[in-house]
Amino acid sequence: MTQETQSKAIDKEQGKQDVSKALSALRLKSKLSQEKLAQQIGISDRYIRNVESGKSMPSFDIVRRWFNATKASQKTILSIVQMQKLN
Numbered sequence: 770m771t772q773e774t775q776s777k778a779i780d781k782e783q784g785k786q787d788v789s790k791a792l793s794a795l796r797l798k799s800k801l802s803q804e805k806l807a808q809q810i811g812i813s814d815r816y817i818r819n820v821e822s823g824k825s826m827p828s829f830d831i832v833r834r835w836f837n838a839t840k841a842s843q844k845t846i847l848s849i850v851q852m853q854k855l856n
Contacts, residue, residue: 786823788852791845792835793821799839810834829853 796806796817803821807814812831819825827835832853836846 785826788826788849789821789823791849791852792827792832795835795839795841795845795849796821801839806835806838809838826853 796803799806801809803817804814807817810831811834816825816827820827820831829850832849835841836849841849
């Protein structure tokens, strides 16, 4: 693996972690449990855990539903969507 390839892989992983942390913070700010958020957006609580731990990257549809359930501000939405596009 070249140094450039390694650098890109590290950047991608960091971006994934940034999205995970931002989505987790939205859920916590909204005072929703992982189970409650999962019910509201129609996915499993296991998938919520995987997203928040960085093991899974959600689709734009899941992120959109996450925003709606947590009543995210436009500024927050734009910031997270931009992070996700970089990955």
